[in-house]
Each structure stands twice: as C-alpha cells, then as structure tokens.
Amino acid sequence: MRGQRNPRDPRTFGGRSVAAEPPPPRVTARPAPVSAAVVQAGVPHGSREGGWLPDAVYTGGKVEQGLAFFADAMGRITRFSREPADLAAARRLQGQLALPGLVNAHSHALHRVLRGRGERHSASPDSGGRRGAEAAAWQEVSLRCHGENIFDAARMAFLEMLLGGVTCVGEFHALHHQPDGSPWPDSNFLAKEILRAAHDVGIRLALLKVAQFRADFRAEPGTGPVRSRSGSVEAWVRDLELLRTAVEREYPVDEIWLGAAPDSLAQVPLEAMKAVASYARTQRLRLHVHVAVTAEENAAGVAEFGRTPLALLAEHGVVDKRFTAVGAIHLSPDEVKLLGTTRAAVCACPGSEMRLGLGVAPVGAMLQSGAGVALGTDTNARIDLLEEARLLDYRLRAGPAPEGLGRDWAAAAFHAATVSGARCLGAPGGALEVGRPADFFTVNLHDPVLAGTDSTALLAAVVEALDRRAIRDVWIGARQRIAAGRHVNHGMIVGRFVDMQRRLWPA
Ligand SMILES: [Zn+2]
Structure with a gap:
C-alpha cells in the first residue's frame, strides 16, 4: 500500500526556493521559557545548576527513590545523583512523586467556552452525526469568539492543562479571520493571541496551523466556514511564514513552534494536501491531519478518490515519520500496518471520541505495528x-496484549501521554532524562488516592486512579508554574474567563 514519493521537487514551493532540509527546530542555544508566570526558578539566579529531591521520581521506565535530579540555567536536566552531598543540596520535595510533564497532542482550546453545552453539539443522527455536531460547535465558537475573547478562552484552557500536569500542548488552530471572513490587518492576529495565551500561563505550545479550502468531500474550493478558510495554499504558506518569523523573534525556540495541519481530506483536496505536505517536509514541520474519524468519512473518500483517505495519503507519500493521524478510528488492518511501517503517529482522543460516539481506535494493533500512539483532549x-x-x-x-508490551497497560498509556506526544509534536520533553528539559509535575503521595501504594505500583496507580486534586506542583524548563495546585495568576485568569462567559452567554 505504500506509494511512491511525491514527485514535486522538495526544494521549491510556489515557484520560489526554500531552504533544503534546514536544521531541526530544536535548538538549545536559547533560554528556556521566560514567561513571567513563575512561582520560582529551580536554578537560582547566578547558579550553574539547581536540583530536586522528591520522595520518588519516574525516570528510565521505573519509579526510583533516593534519587535527586539537576538542571542547568537553560532548564535542561544535567544529571541524576544519589551522592549524599547532592541529596543534601537538592530542593527537597517532601511526600511527592515527580513525573515527566504530560503532552496534550491535540487540543481545540477555544471549544472550552462550550463546556456543558454539549446538547447542542452531540453527534446524534438527528444532528447530522459527527459532521453536524462539529459544524454546530464550530459555528458557536466562531460566533462567540472575537478579539480578546480568543486570548481569555485559550488561556483558561491552557491553565486547566497546566493544573492537570500538562507541560506542552499541540493546539489545532483553525480560526484565522474576522467574523465576516475578511483578514485581520495582521493576518496572524488570532494565532498570535493563542501564542500570547500560552506564554502568559507559561506552557509549551506547538501551534498547528490549520489549512481548510472547502466545506467537504466533493465540494468546490472556496466553500466552508469563512473564518477558517484559506484562499490558496500559497496564502496559507505566506501567513505561516510570517507567523514563524514573529515566533522566532518573540519566543524562545523550545517554548513555541509551529506545525502544519491540513485539516482533513474533506477540507483539503488532494493537490492542496500534497502541496502542504511537501512544504511541511522541506521545512521539517510536523504534519497533523484528521483521518478516518468516521466510517462515513472513509466512504466519502472512496467515492471521491477511489481510496480511503489514509490509503490515498500514503499513496502520495504524505504519510511518514512526521505525520500524525488524528482520530484514526476506522482503519483496516492494512492501514494499521501502514502506520507502523512508515513510523507515523496516531493521536487518539478517547474522551472526546466516546462523548461523540465515534467508535474505538484499534490502539493495541497500532502499538503492535510500531506506530506511535499519542493522546489529546480534542x-x-x-x-x-x-x-x-x-x-x-x-x-x-x-484487546490482545501487543507483543513486546507485556501486560503493562498503564506504562504504555503513560508513554502515550508523554513520550509519544512529545515525539509527534517535535517537542523537547516527554521524559525525565539527561539532555531533556526539566518539565515535570509532582503528586502528593499522601493523597488518599495514592496512600499505601508502594513504588512498584505507583505509576499504575497514577494512571488508574489519580485525579487533579493530588497534583501539587508543575515545573517547565526548571521554572515552577504551579505551586500547591495554583498558578501565580490563578484568580485573575479564572475571573476574566468567568466575566467573558457571562458576556458570551447572557441569561
Ligand atoms: Zn480535532
């Protein structure tokens, strides 16, 4: 099922040259996040390193005790140590377990304003199924989110993620234009509001810039929601490059970066999909696409192209190790195998998928095939x-236990929430290891949920039973963002969101 590579010359795009295989975006020469929202720095000003000694730390696939870890002034982990002098020098995190920060690989932050209003957006047959539900939800978001609302809504979603131990998020950003569809004076205004919201709370962000060119399969170009539609691939690329210049100028390179998100084959016809994928490849950007979310979508793909969307994308060389299939619920065994052989990733969003009645992705078979499985809150x-x-x-x-995975389901699920998420976003974190950033959260070992659990059972207990009340502190790049379950601007962020919701949803 693997097709030949895209014949388009990867060194040119839209008639002009682009750099061939530029260096990857992960550069360590610039400082870690510098958001003002810091409770305290783990590396004291002027010091070469700072360290932490929790009661237990999850590193190298197991929970270790009596182990301190240290980071340099760039916020990167430099070493682990059991030396008495190091244990004495490290900041003691009494009664706490430190775990690598979670990575939320797929979020639509603005949908946060719709919480509790799901009756309008449920995927019942009466509402037109998933497409009808999504269209209705999108319509609501698009009607209600303007200017400063974007910032407040996104910031609230990102705050909630931080409080839950998420240190990096992939935001699938689709709202680009003014309510009437005309561009803002700065065409990237809304994307920059999202970046500003992430920076303000201090979370790492991969902004996955969405491309949409039509309403649905077989629809004419130039149809679809006016606030998210791009006029052409060239216009989408131009905006992305302008945005990238601004991001590189204003933010540390490992705090905020960009990815490409041609929404799905329904919204992005094949030629445009190939052009976006080709551009992403030359620029070494991650490529995230909704694929096989419903059986109807697959059938519509077959009707238009004679192939299911994933098979078609693979045939045209779009599916590779930088590709993430979001959803990927309705796949044939051959398609699952294909994801594995191409080393592609899948982002599953089980909560949203259950809520919308979309079905169950064959996650065991995916892991067995070698595909990465990440997680998102969609x-x-x-x-x-x-x-x-x-x-x-x-x-x-x-399902049956995938070979090599044993029956350690919880470890596999935690791996998806950390390592695989980071990999599919091109993020620097995902694990507490030397060379990676000191992105971690701590949980209270005396919380009734964990009390009495020994170290061999701790990770499984966290996955199976922990809730947010037990999450205590969150550190990103060795800077503390959450202390004892609160952000330094907690009250202000929540207060502004409450005021905004009152305005958006008047009684
Ligand atoms: Zn989505």
Missing part, C-alpha cells in the same frame, strides 16, 4: 490527560 469538553491515558489503558486491556 474538544476540551473535559481537560484531563490522565483520564485520556486511563481510557487508553482500558482499551488496551480489552
């Missing part, structure tokens, strides 16, 4: 990545 009806990991764990248990 509609943000609930923001709890550990809950997503729990649902993944349940799904894995329901």
Whole structure:
C-alpha cells in the first residue's frame, strides 16, 4: 500500500526556493521559557545548576527513590545523583512523586467556552452525526469568539492543562479571520493571541496551523466556514511564514513552534494536501491531519478518490515519520500496518471520541505495528490527560496484549501521554532524562488516592486512579508554574474567563 514519493521537487514551493532540509527546530542555544508566570526558578539566579529531591521520581521506565535530579540555567536536566552531598543540596520535595510533564497532542482550546453545552453539539443522527455536531460547535465558537475573547478562552484552557500536569500542548488552530471572513490587518492576529495565551500561563505550545479550502468531500474550493478558510495554499504558506518569523523573534525556540495541519481530506483536496505536505517536509514541520474519524468519512473518500483517505495519503507519500493521524478510528488492518511501517503517529482522543460516539481506535494493533500512539483532549469538553491515558489503558486491556508490551497497560498509556506526544509534536520533553528539559509535575503521595501504594505500583496507580486534586506542583524548563495546585495568576485568569462567559452567554 505504500506509494511512491511525491514527485514535486522538495526544494521549491510556489515557484520560489526554500531552504533544503534546514536544521531541526530544536535548538538549545536559547533560554528556556521566560514567561513571567513563575512561582520560582529551580536554578537560582547566578547558579550553574539547581536540583530536586522528591520522595520518588519516574525516570528510565521505573519509579526510583533516593534519587535527586539537576538542571542547568537553560532548564535542561544535567544529571541524576544519589551522592549524599547532592541529596543534601537538592530542593527537597517532601511526600511527592515527580513525573515527566504530560503532552496534550491535540487540543481545540477555544471549544472550552462550550463546556456543558454539549446538547447542542452531540453527534446524534438527528444532528447530522459527527459532521453536524462539529459544524454546530464550530459555528458557536466562531460566533462567540472575537478579539480578546480568543486570548481569555485559550488561556483558561491552557491553565486547566497546566493544573492537570500538562507541560506542552499541540493546539489545532483553525480560526484565522474576522467574523465576516475578511483578514485581520495582521493576518496572524488570532494565532498570535493563542501564542500570547500560552506564554502568559507559561506552557509549551506547538501551534498547528490549520489549512481548510472547502466545506467537504466533493465540494468546490472556496466553500466552508469563512473564518477558517484559506484562499490558496500559497496564502496559507505566506501567513505561516510570517507567523514563524514573529515566533522566532518573540519566543524562545523550545517554548513555541509551529506545525502544519491540513485539516482533513474533506477540507483539503488532494493537490492542496500534497502541496502542504511537501512544504511541511522541506521545512521539517510536523504534519497533523484528521483521518478516518468516521466510517462515513472513509466512504466519502472512496467515492471521491477511489481510496480511503489514509490509503490515498500514503499513496502520495504524505504519510511518514512526521505525520500524525488524528482520530484514526476506522482503519483496516492494512492501514494499521501502514502506520507502523512508515513510523507515523496516531493521536487518539478517547474522551472526546466516546462523548461523540465515534467508535474505538484499534490502539493495541497500532502499538503492535510500531506506530506511535499519542493522546489529546480534542474538544476540551473535559481537560484531563490522565483520564485520556486511563481510557487508553482500558482499551488496551480489552484487546490482545501487543507483543513486546507485556501486560503493562498503564506504562504504555503513560508513554502515550508523554513520550509519544512529545515525539509527534517535535517537542523537547516527554521524559525525565539527561539532555531533556526539566518539565515535570509532582503528586502528593499522601493523597488518599495514592496512600499505601508502594513504588512498584505507583505509576499504575497514577494512571488508574489519580485525579487533579493530588497534583501539587508543575515545573517547565526548571521554572515552577504551579505551586500547591495554583498558578501565580490563578484568580485573575479564572475571573476574566468567568466575566467573558457571562458576556458570551447572557441569561
Ligand atoms: Zn480535532
């Protein structure tokens, strides 16, 4: 099923040259996040390093005790140590377990304003199924989110993620234009509001810039929601490059970066999809695409192209190790195999998928095939990545144990919520290892949920039972963002969101 590579010359795009295989975006020469929202720095000003000594730390695939870890002034982990002098020098995190920060690989932050209003956006046959539900939700977001609302809505979603131990998020950003569809004076205004919101709370962000050119399969170009539609691939690329220049100028390179998100084959016809994918490849950007979310979508793909969307994308060389299939629920065994052989990733969003009645992705078979499985909160009806990991764990248990995975379902689910998420976003974190950033969260070992659990059972207990109340502190790049369950601007962020919701939804 693997097709030949895209014949387009990868060194040119839209008639002009682009740099061939520029260096990857992960550069360590610039400082870690410098958002003002810091409770305290783990590396004291002027010091070469700072360290932490929790009661237990999850590193190298197991929970270790009596182990301190240290980071340099760039916020990168430099070493682990059991030396008495190091244990004495490290900041003591009494009664706490430190875990690598979670990575939320797929979020629509603005949907946070719709929480609790799901009756309008449920995927019942009466509402037109998933497409009808999504269209209705999108219509609501698009009607209600303007200017400063974008910032407040996104900031609230990102705050909630931080409080739940998420240190990096992939935001699938589709709202580009003014309510009447005309561009803002700065065409990237809304994207920059999202970046500003992430920076303000201090979370790492991969902004996945969405491309849409039509309403649905077989629809004419130039149809679809006016606020998210791009006029052409060239216009989308131009905006992305302008945005990238601004991002590189204004933010540390490992705090905020960009990815490409041609929404799905329904919204992005094949030629445009190939052009976006080709551009992403030359620029070494991650490529995230909604694929096989419903059986109807697959059938519509077959009707238009004679292939299912994933088979078609693979045939045209779009599916590779930088590709993430978001959803990927309705796949044939051959398609699952294809994801594995191309080393592509899948982003499952079990909570949203259950809520919308979309079905169950064959996650065990995916892991077996070698595909990466990451996790996202998608509609943000609930923001709890550990809950997503729990649902993944349940799904894995329901199927045969993938070879090599043993029956350690919880570890596999936690891996999806950390390592695989980071990989599919091109993020620097995902694990507490030397060379990676000191992105971690701590949980209270005395919380009734964990009390009495020994170190061999701790990770599974976290995945199976933990809720947000037990999450205590969150550190990103060795800077503390959450202390004892609160952000330094907690009250102000929540207060502004409450005021905004009152305005958006008048009684
Ligand atoms: Zn989505």
